[in-house]
Amino acid sequence: MGKKELREELLKALSDGVVNFEEEKVKETAQKVLDEGLNAYDAVMNGLAAGMEIVGDLYDKHEYFVPELLMCADALYGGLDILRPHIKMEDLDQRLKGQVVIGTVQGDVHDIGKNLIKMMFEVAGFTVHDLGRDVPLEKFAEEQMRTDSEIVALSAMMTTTMMGMKKVVQMIKEKNPNVAIMLGGAPVTKDVTDLFGADGYAESAGNAVQEAIKMISRLREMQK
Amino acid sequence: MVQGDKATVIFQPSGRRGEVRRGLSIIEASRQIGVDIETLCGEKRVCGKCKVRIEEGFFEKYGITSTEKHAGEWQKEEEKFINAEQREAGYRLGCCAKVEGDLLIFVPEESRAGKQVVSKAARDIHIEWNPAVRYYYVEVSEPTFESPTADLERILEELNKRYGLKDLDIDYVLLKQLPSQLREGSWKVTVAVWMNREIIRVLPGTVEGYYGLAIDVGTTTVAAYLCNLATMEVIDTVSMMNPQCKYGEDVMSRITYHMMHSDGLEKMSDDIIGGLNSLVAQACEATHPPKKKKAANKEKPAQIEEGRAYPCLDHTDIIDMTIVGNTAMHHILLKLNPEYVGVAPFPPVIHKSMDIKARDLGIQINESAYVHVLPNEAGFVGADNVGVLIAEEPYKKHEIQLIIDIGTNGELVLGNKAKLMSSSCATGPAFEGAQLTFGMRAAPGAIERINIDTETHEVDYKVIGRDAWKTYSKPEEMQTKGICGSGILDVLAELYRSGVILKSGRFNPNQKSKRYRINSDNNQPEFVIAWAEETSIGKDIAITQKDVRQIQLAKGALYCGCKLMMRRMGIDKVDKVKIAGAFGTHVDREKALIMGLFPDCEIDKIVSVGNAAGDGARAALLNREKRQEANWVSRNVEYIELTVEKDFQQQFMEAMQIPHMNDQFPHLKGIVPDDILSQ
Numbered sequence: 001m002g003k004k005e006l007r008e009e010l011l012k013a014l015s016d017g018v019v020n021f022e023e024e025k026v027k028e029t030a031q032k033v034l035d036e037g038l039n040a041y042d043a044v045m046n047g048l049a050a051g052m053e054i055v056g057d058l059y060d061k062h063e064y065f066v067p068e069l070l071m072c073a074d075a076l077y078g079g080l081d082i083l084r085p086h087i088k089m090e091d092l093d094q095r096l097k098g099q100v101v102i103g104t105v106q107g108d109v110h111d112i113g114k115n116l117i118k119m120m121f122e123v124a125g126f127t128v129h130d131l132g133r134d135v136p137l138e139k140f141a142e143e144q145m146r147t148d149s150e151i152v153a154l155s156a157m158m159t160t161t162m163m164g165m166k167k168v169v170q171m172i173k174e175k176n177p178n179v180a181i182m183l184g185g186a187p188v189t190k191d192v193t194d195l196f197g198a199d200g201y202a203e204s205a206g207n208a209v210q211e212a213i214k215m216i217s218r219l220r221e222m223q224k
Numbered sequence: 225m226v227q228g229d230k231a232t233v234i235f236q237p238s239g240r241r242g243e244v245r246r247g248l249s250i251i252e253a254s255r256q257i258g259v260d261i262e263t264l265c266g267e268k269r270v271c272g273k274c275k276v277r278i279e280e281g282f283f284e285k286y287g288i289t290s291t292e293k294h295a296g297e298w299q300k301e302e303e304k305f306i307n308a309e310q311r312e313a314g315y316r317l318g319c320c321a322k323v324e325g326d327l328l329i330f331v332p333e334e335s336r337a338g339k340q341v342v343s344k345a346a347r348d349i350h351i352e353w354n355p356a357v358r359y360y361y362v363e364v365s366e367p368t369f370e371s372p373t374a375d376l377e378r379i380l381e382e383l384n385k386r387y388g389l390k391d392l393d394i395d396y397v398l399l400k401q402l403p404s405q406l407r408e409g410s411w412k413v414t415v416a417v418w419m420n421r422e423i424i425r426v427l428p429g430t431v432e433g434y435y436g437l438a439i440d441v442g443t444t445t446v447a448a449y450l451c452n453l454a455t456m457e458v459i460d461t462v463s464m465m466n467p468q469c470k471y472g473e474d475v476m477s478r479i480t481y482h483m484m485h486s487d488g489l490e491k492m493s494d495d496i497i498g499g500l501n502s503l504v505a506q507a508c509e510a511t512h513p514p515k516k517k518k519a520a521n522k523e524k525p526a527q528i529e530e531g532r533a534y535p536c537l538d539h540t541d542i543i544d545m546t547i548v549g550n551t552a553m554h555h556i557l558l559k560l561n562p563e564y565v566g567v568a569p570f571p572p573v574i575h576k577s578m579d580i581k582a583r584d585l586g587i588q589i590n591e592s593a594y595v596h597v598l599p600n601e602a603g604f605v606g607a608d609n610v611g612v613l614i615a616e617e618p619y620k621k622h623e624i625q626l627i628i629d630i631g632t633n634g635e636l637v638l639g640n641k642a643k644l645m646s647s648s649c650a651t652g653p654a655f656e657g658a659q660l661t662f663g664m665r666a667a668p669g670a671i672e673r674i675n676i677d678t679e680t681h682e683v684d685y686k687v688i689g690r691d692a693w694k695t696y697s698k699p700e701e702m703q704t705k706g707i708c709g710s711g712i713l714d715v716l717a718e719l720y721r722s723g724v725i726l727k728s729g730r731f732n733p734n735q736k737s738k739r740y741r742i743n744s745d746n747n748q749p750e751f752v753i754a755w756a757e758e759t760s761i762g763k764d765i766a767i768t769q770k771d772v773r774q775i776q777l778a779k780g781a782l783y784c785g786c787k788l789m790m791r792r793m794g795i796d797k798v799d800k801v802k803i804a805g806a807f808g809t810h811v812d813r814e815k816a817l818i819m820g821l822f823p824d825c826e827i828d829k830i831v832s833v834g835n836a837a838g839d840g841a842r843a844a845l846l847n848r849e850k851r852q853e854a855n856w857v858s859r860n861v862e863y864i865e866l867t868v869e870k871d872f873q874q875q876f877m878e879a880m881q882i883p884h885m886n887d888q889f890p891h892l893k894g895i896v897p898d899d900i901l902s903q
Contacts, residue, residue, distance in 0.1 A: 062769035067877040107567030109867045134568055159480040160566030
């Protein structure tokens, strides 16, 4: 078998493994990618991430649900943990997408949604600073300053805690109007996003990353 | 035509009209005019339940020109719920469309907030008689020059002598009536004493019955039990929708309403107080013989009609009241700031019970009477759960009970004599019909029972308000409108048992019936429960894949809660499962087990206990010891926050599958076909 065929076969195995939540298969395949000397970044982007894209589609069609999504995530992380240490710097520099500060706002302890979004960002090559859940509002601004992240992603599952997002948006925009702020969570709508002065919102994990990429390119346009 | 900043708005078919300020949303206008339109999401533009139709043209009868142009700009969110054809016909969402000119608005049947059917009937539980208020009959001697003692002291002396009551106070407002009451009764009076402490009523002569109300303030439904405090008999049960529903369906949206509007708390509190007053009036009304106008005011003979006694009460005869409700309802009623109850770690303003003069709260019962508000356990486990506890008394038994109180929030209690814990899980309003495509409240026309044939996948169902099942009815007799809570539990169990959906909740790719289809509007698979010809809304009533997912989220939260609590307690099975809640009386226990509402157990061990919270309120009304017991148990039950358990996510995810991803259900053998159970 030629290198090209082998690459395609392994990428497909990674993608299928993620879609069918076969963690062991994904781990074995990831190891094989390294053993065969194939490019780790290529395997992540065109194998694991490609699989997750299919999962996102199935989720949007309601064929997959949270349990399947989380099992797919386990399979994906199984492969990512093996491949990530072997990603070459030049691959990253070339396609560096940016940094994200993410967390569930103060008063809220629900973080399943936040964890899924975090995974999508990681797969897409972002550097993620995860603050966890029940995060004090000012911590978001501090972490953004410390890391100089382009994006801050806030999650809230309850209407009451969603109100806290408004304060975070104000705090961050005051210090650094160029940071893109994304909101997410069950009670969040487009209206709320506009009302709070945030830049974007994501209905599901599937479109969070696309939204984020759009926002970053807008920011880069502005800074030119 | 109204000039200036106001416009005329008329709602059909009710015909109610009014002038409202321009710029209000149609929902806001409907509220001012007094028309109830469904707003399950609290105007967040996500539920699509508030669809209305704007009528076009000049309407002589009303002298207004109504046009779609007067309803403000079309909003993007409306597209999700209103297709091009409907838009052409003038449909809008009430929360999006604005009053910018005169409007004639038609509210379709499905958008009307229906009058709810409430199964909050009182259950026969054992209560010891020891009411907080008791009546005592006393005869005192007339004052003379030799003994010119004051009216009050005369009565106090007699109460002490005959009944051993010492150091009593008297309500100041009542004191003003004392001289006339005493003389009207020719120095023979009946005295009501509250908690052996305070005289709160004096009536001339002998009085037999005396009455109190036990109230359960639910997020969605409010129920009141009128009890004879002398005989413990429940005279009547009356109920209503919580008038705060217009501010949003769940506790969180109510709290948010308070946070967003400076007068929000005031408004919501006034609404519920007004609601309680109308329940008091309703309960009193029912004690009068039908159609006959009230006789001369103070005359109250018990009239017998067809073997029924009519005590002919008015609000001043209600001499005691107990109230239970979740912590948010409790706070809003008492105008206590509910904001912090809505934010982790959810501390309430107060735990312990309170005795407040009814007149201070604006509650129209006897003005000297007290209202007893039961204690709270925690932010998400309130006085209603304390009611469940004192009604079921798990702390007096050796057997380990798991009590599940299903409402907008699910509350769980686990334990026995040795240890008791409680918790709460966010089931969301799915079990109450909200968020589902054809979900509705328990009102006439709502599907409450569903059976699906395993072989043919044909559906049989029963609606509220009609005894005959669909099989035994002509299609047009059904007048089906949607699916309510108990139907929602049934539907998940039946879809799974018959193999229409897989264990994961996904529709089975191999379908047997044309009831399964892909909806061309949203490209989603769905399963038709009732064909359009059987409905009063003119379209097929179906369960979509997304609906199934919503129910899975709710049931997953309950199952996961039960399991994590059992693990904390170090047990893997319980001796009894009790299902409580307004719809608890309707729950089919077999189906509750099939859908995996809680871990496997013998069907015989599952019991439905109805509205246990209301029973608790009644127990506290009839037995003052229960009030102490409530305070004790509210501080001795250990509240557990489940979402912070480290494997919560994993447990929750596994519990979303039907009946569960990994846990075995040996007791479903023979009930669910083997090939389905072993998926």
